[in-house]
Amino acid sequence: MDKPQNIYDNEKFYKDYRDMREKGLNANELIEIPIMKDMLPDLKGKRILDLGCGNGGMSKYFIEKGAKSVLAIDLSSNMINEAKEKNNAENITYVVLGMEDISKIEGKFDIVFSSLAFHYVKDYDKLVKDIYNLLDENGILIYSQEHPIATASKYHKEMKSYIFLDEKRYYVVSNYNENGERKMFWNVDGVIKYHRNFSYTINTLIQNKYNLLEVRESTASEEAIKLNSKYENQNDRPYFLFIKASK
Ligand SMILES: C[S@@+](CC[C@H](N)C(=O)[O-])C[C@H]1O[C@@H](n2cnc3c(N)ncnc32)[C@H](O)[C@@H]1O
DSSP states (O other): OOOOOOGGGSHHHHHHHHHHHHHOOSHIIIIIHHHHHHHOOOOTTOEEEEETOTTSHHHHHHHHTTOSEEEEEESOHHHHHHHHHHSOOTTEEEEEOOGGGGGGOOSOEEEEEEESOGGGOSOHHHHHHHHHHHEEEEEEEEEEEEOHHHHOOSOOSSTTOEEEETTEEEEOOOOTTOOEEEEEEESEEEEEEEEOOHHHHHHHHHHTTOEEEEEEEOOOOHHHHHHOGGGGGGGTSOOEEEEEEEO
């Protein structure tokens, strides 16, 4: 198996990403996290696996909401070190591990959670199979990813490319039905993500025996738009896709 790219351990990428998150008023804080929190069930007593946990902000939130334990993994040592520093708690275990290797994990989980990390994984079918095996009976998978209309284009010199027609901004979408690798500029050149169209994403879950519970696409609340008016663009081109499915 090819080694996954570990871009969060690239020092320039990591510094720019951390600065963006620390500045706040970003799409994670204003759009993605509120929707993910809204989709979570009652967390009391739950055993949770957080895939691509980043700096552990959500892992800590799970414990604050009464989760019994959290195993939080990430490919990047930078992110795991930051998580241990900023979001440590007695019942959270942070481990440097790729999502490609989660079949090595022992034990079962009530919730497998992942925020904006699945689009870095090449083999989505294997990933959802491995997660299925880690879920306890009636366990739930809740995850967010970049929306397929955002990952589709092969033109990625700019992150959010658009053109103006009749003075309105239109976003560029192309290559939508060509699933596979996309290389783009984000903080540094050559960041690898994987594009999968909507039907492949959903059908892979169905073929792996998941029951779909909820699918959402990002929208921005009035409050979010007040704090950062650029997120009005969620109406034109949502950044994120959210999926909740049970075993
Ligand atoms: C956009 S960040 C999101 C971090 C965190 N979930 C959050 O929402 O704050 C994506 C995270 O996925 C991690 N990641 C990327 N590829 C991975 C892989 N193959 N296995 C595990 N983690 C990975 C990155 O290191 C990074 O921490």
